[in-house]
Amino acid sequence: GEDVEQSLFLSVREGDSSVINCTYTDSSSTYLYWYKQEPGAGLQLLTYIFSNMDMKQDQRLTVLLNKKDKHLSLRIADTQTGDSAIYFCAETPYSSASKIIFGSGTRLSIRP
Amino acid sequence: DADVTQTPRNRITKTGKRIMLECSQTKGHDRMYWYRQDPGLGLRLIYYSFDVKDINKGEISDGYSVSRQAQAKFSLSLESAIPNQTALYFCATSDLGTSHNEQFFGPGTRLTVL
Numbered sequence: 001g002e003d004v005e006q007s008l009f010l011s012v013r014e015g016d017s018s019v020i021n022c023t024y025t026d027s028s029s030t031y032l033y034w035y036k037q038e039p040g041a042g043l044q045l046l047t048y049i050f051s052n053m054d055m056k057q058d059q060r061l062t063v064l065l066n067k068k069d070k071h072l073s074l075r076i077a078d079t080q081t082g083d084s085a086i087y088f089c090a091e092t093p094y095s096s097a098s099k100i101i102f103g104s105g106t107r108l109s110i111r112p
Numbered sequence: 113d114a115d116v117t118q119t120p121r122n123r124i125t126k127t128g129k130r131i132m133l134e135c136s137q138t139k140g141h142d143r144m145y146w147y148r149q150d151p152g153l154g155l156r157l158i159y160y161s162f163d164v165k166d167i168n169k170g171e172i173s174d175g176y177s178v179s180r181q182a183q184a185k186f187s188l189s190l191e192s193a194i195p196n197q198t199a200l201y202f203c204a205t206s207d208l209g210t211s212h213n214e215q216f217f218g219p220g221t222r223l224t225v226l
Binding site for chain 2: 004008031033040041042043044045048050088092097098099100102103104105
């Protein structure tokens with residue numbers, strides 16, 4: 001079946017890098033995503049990576065995909081207080097290209 | 113103006129009541145979705161629709177029904193609300209023509225069933 005797992009909490013010091021990890025079970029996933037949910041708001045797509053890529057960088061964000069281990073990570077460089085949010089890992093299974101399977105979300109908190 | 117709106121934003125109701133949550137979008141997207149969010153469980157898909165005439169069950173459709181009245185509107189109903197339906201409900205849309213299937217979310221409706 002399709003499953004996406006991630007840890008529930010991460011705390012980092014302001015200015016440090018944050019690394020949020022995710023594992024998934026569907027080896028035929030087409031796209032993998034990171035969505036961000038700020039307090040009181042809906043989810044918003046932060047970045048995504050196609051399954052034939054290993055890495056994607058966008059300003060402070062770096063996404064790494066290890067297809068062999070079915071592991072996805074999101075690195076946020078120079079973490080700021082505005083990065084406090086819940087980050088959801090998600091994937092689109094090949095078997096159903098119109099659906100997205102979400103993980104449980106990782107709550108990122110920033111220490112001064 | 114928000115592209116995906118949900119009404120109401122908050123609702124408290126009693127067990128056994130019928131409740132309707134409404135979603136409207138101005139993005140012109142064909143696809144619409146209803147999810148519920150529970151702490152530690154992420155988002156789970158309740159129903160989705162690719163067209164006005166198209167309704168599909170998601171992984172947790174029991175106890176819920178939907179209506180796609182128009183391309184822009186997708187309503188979720190709880191026929192007889194029960195306390196374990198207390199959750200945060202999100203509507204989302206996506207565009208058939210987008211290769212990476214990005215979904216756009218409304219702000220959510222917090223439902224409490226007493």
